[in-house]
Amino acid sequence: MKAVTYTKYGGPNVLKLTQAIQPTPKDNEVLVKIHATSVTTGDQKARSLDLPRGFGLIGRLVFGVFGPRRKILGTEYAGRIVAVGQSVTRFKIGDDIFAYPGASFGGYAEYATIAENEAIALMPAALSYKEAAGLSFGPATALNFLRDKADIQYGDKVLIIGASGGVGTAAVQIAKYFGAHVSGVCSTGNMDLVRSIGADSVIDYTREDFSWQEDAYDIILDTTGTLSYKSAQKALRKEGRFVMVSGDLPQLLSMMFATKTDGQKGIAGYAPEKAEDLKFIAELVEAGQFSPVIDRCYSLDQIQQAHAYVDTGRKKGNVVISLDDAI
Numbered sequence: 017m018k019a020v021t022y023t024k025y026g027g028p029n030v031l032k033l034t035q036a037i038q039p040t041p042k043d044n045e046v047l048v049k050i051h052a053t054s055v056t057t058g059d060q061k062a063r064s065l066d067l068p069r070g071f072g073l074i075g076r077l078v079f080g081v082f083g084p085r086r087k088i089l090g091t092e093y094a095g096r097i098v099a100v101g102q103s104v105t106r107f108k109i110g111d112d113i114f115a116y117p118g119a120s121f122g123g124y125a126e127y128a129t130i131a132e133n134e135a136i137a138l139m140p141a142a143l144s145y146k147e148a149a150g151l152s153f154g155p156a157t158a159l160n161f162l163r164d165k166a167d168i169q170y171g172d173k174v175l176i177i178g179a180s181g182g183v184g185t186a187a188v189q190i191a192k193y194f195g196a197h198v199s200g201v202c203s204t205g206n207m208d209l210v211r212s213i214g215a216d217s218v219i220d221y222t223r224e225d226f227s228w229q230e231d232a233y234d235i236i237l238d239t240t241g242t243l244s245y246k247s248a249q250k251a252l253r254k255e256g257r258f259v260m261v262s263g264d265l266p267q268l269l270s271m272m273f274a275t276k277t278d279g280q281k282g283i284a285g286y287a288p289e290k291a292e293d294l295k296f297i298a299e300l301v302e303a304g305q306f307s308p309v310i311d312r313c314y315s316l317d318q319i320q321q322a323h324a325y326v327d328t329g330r331k332k333g334n335v336v337i338s339l340d341d342a343i
């Protein structure tokens with residue numbers, strides 16, 4: 017089968033379109049013909065090992081000490097089940113699914129196997145494979161941090177920093193679904209996009225300093241690592257939660273050891289890959305309450321260009337790789 021593989025960490029040019037052995041499903045696995053995948057910031061970090069300050073060693077332990085342990089990247093994908101193992105009961109041949117293997121990767125190939133009890137769910141009928149390819153990484157991260165870690169409540173005032181990105185565009189929509197009043201922070205060119213996905217107000221960080229506001233938010237979710245916990249504390253209300261989706265080790269330590277007042281909380285960590293979260297997101301799509309934002313679409317042989325674009329740090333929502341387009 018065709019696959020994009022890499023054998024050393026580095027720039028986009030370490031990714032090579034090549035031939036790989038098609039996997040065979042075990043008894044509890046399904047075989048998926050992948051129609052679309054994406055370039056997430058997870059793929060980008062596993063490729064480059066360009067990690068936030070202080071996380072280099074952990075990154076090597078996770079992705080491979082002397083070189084990548086998993087040769088085929090692709091944290092999320094959408095496709096059709098073409099074979100099932102003997103004991104599979106939840107899925108059948110012909111099902112259109114989307115899957116979130118996360119750090120197990122595997123999406124940059126024509127076929128992948130995944131166990132039926134891992135993060136896999138039926139695709140919402142209204143979506144194309146390209147749209148469904150961007151339905152896992154950002155939305156599942158936003159859902160986990162907002163609902164499970166920050167305990168978002170109806171009527172909360174929520175600030176999303178990085179509102180135009182993969183996690184941010186999902187977080188705006190999910191916070192709106194939970195009945196929050198949402199303010200999105202992004203650059204000038206992305207203000208219309210952030211408004212269009214439901215933000216009640218949009219702050220252009222190139223013109224306005226949003227960190228001066230005092231006592232303004234119940235939740236601040238930062239996907240950019242640009243707000244210090246100290247600044248967040250001022251902007252948070254009593255019992256407010258600062259959610260650091262992305263940040264370096266010094267920021268994390270300063271949050272952990274900061275004096276907490278007024279019941280405020282600092283939250284960080286990892287958002288796990290769960291089938292029930294994918295199902296929840298699919299139901300939001302079916303109900304017309306969530307729509308994945310697609311920025312650009314590339315073919316598999318343009319993988320280096322796609323990664324180079326994501327390396328700019330300026331993508332809007334998702335960058336999709338279609339395996340149906342000419343290779």
Ligand SMILES: NC(=O)c1ccc[n+]([C@@H]2O[C@H](COP(=O)([O-])OP(=O)(O)OC[C@H]3O[C@@H](n4cnc5c(N)ncnc54)[C@H](OP(=O)(O)O)[C@@H]3O)[C@@H](O)[C@H]2O)c1
Pocket residue numbers: 056057058061153154157177178179180181182183184201202203204206221239240242261262285286287288329330331332333
């Ligand atoms: N903890 C976890 O489990 C977890 C899970 C998923 C992702 N993450 C991390 O979360 C981060 C965001 O991921 P993502 O996929 O959403 O990234 P992304 O799609 O690249 O979006 C990042 C956004 O940040 C904005 N930005 C860039 N520089 C900025 C600045 N100086 N000030 C304010 N905004 C700025 C950009 O918007 P503008 O162009 O409008 O500035 C961009 O849309 C990554 O570091 C990723 O590794 C963590």
